[in-house]
């Protein structure tokens with residue numbers, strides 16, 4: 001908050017496509033999709049209309065004993081588009097809650113099926129799964145977690161397959177492959193006390209946009225089957241086309257036991273999340289009342305019709321506008337416009353997975369020594385962006401583009417140029 005003494009907050013008056021506009025008429029390209037939620041621009045006419053229509057029909061209803069058309073249609077759609085075998089949807093109203101649902105459901109499944117010793121979870125180093133205590137426990141970004149440690153669940157942390165950590169001469173795939181050895185050991189050792197492994201497939205977004213090879217997902221799926229442990233895919237950030245495929249799990253052609261969805265689910269309009277799971281898991285809760293096997297978890301706004309209407313409109317745009325196909329051009333444009341960044345003496349890596357591109361600023365390029373965090377180099381790039389019509393809020397010293405899909409190649413070129421100038425300024429001394 002004290003930063004705002006010298007960097008005043010920017011009150012936003014209106015949004016229009018890729019742009020956010022403040023009260024002084026300054027416009028900013030939303031290069032990070034307002035923290036990764038927006039897919040098709042601000043005030044998208046089609047999503048706006050869908051919400052307006054829904055608003056005049058039904059704004060909300062209890063979902064215990066009741067249901068409604070938008071939630072039924074959305075559930076059918078999610079079952080259709082998510083990886084094979086995911087057949088039942090459970091709704092909550094934000095990403096963290098979706099993670100809580102998956103954790104509780106996994107634990108409860110093992111309880112219901114006669115495995116009460118399974119009480120633990122495995123996560124990856126550098127992961128992020130949300131802010132509520134359960135979800136925070138499963139994350140591993142010290143900045144968000146450390147202070148709350150006394151309140152959190154015990155978790156077992158495996159090394160991240162993060163390709164930035166590879167040795168000279170190693171490929172992303174080599175690194176993913178050999179970092180899996182440790183995961184395999186942990187699974188072998190702890191399988192009887194572990195409910196599930198939770199991962200962010202392909203990109204650890206909040207963990208500085210670190211990326212890894214899909215081989216890791218393949219191996220992890222096989223190992224989870226072998227050791228009888230669930231796989232929870234947290235696709236809250238990477239789902240809905242961000243990695244170039246509809247879901248990041250599609251890169252390895254795998255199906256998790258639970259997929260957590262939120263953020264882009266409503267196109268960035270309304271808080272809604274879904275956990276989609278298998279029929280096997282559903283059946284473990286399905287019994288007569290007096291068996292007391294039900295999953296008792298509800299949120300007041302579960303399955304909110306306005307959120308579902310926004311989600312349906314969003315998913316319809318994917319189909320009618322051939323979005324994944326058209327994004328290939330944008331992905332290519334992001335790559336081409338940042339190729340020369342690789343030669344910069346303070347850029348250790350430009351990495352890209354689909355519509356996510358990240359630029360890692362370092363003090364020493366050869367040793368990949370980070371800049372001391374106190375120097376806040378990324379912040380200088382951010383400030384330069386704000387003066388030049390670009391919202392480029394970094395993650396520490398990582399500058400990234402994760403734009404709405406309505407961005408044009410010309411706007412990408414402009415963003416790259418703005419980021420380049422900002423990086424020059426931020427690394428000049």
Ligand SMILES: *Cc1c(COP(=O)(O)O)cnc(C)c1O
Pocket residue numbers: 094095096097099128129130131200205206234235236237238262263
């Ligand atoms: C944002 C995010 C969450 C948390 O979602 P909220 O809606 O902010 O609670 C969880 N997991 C991942 C991977 C995320 O990026």
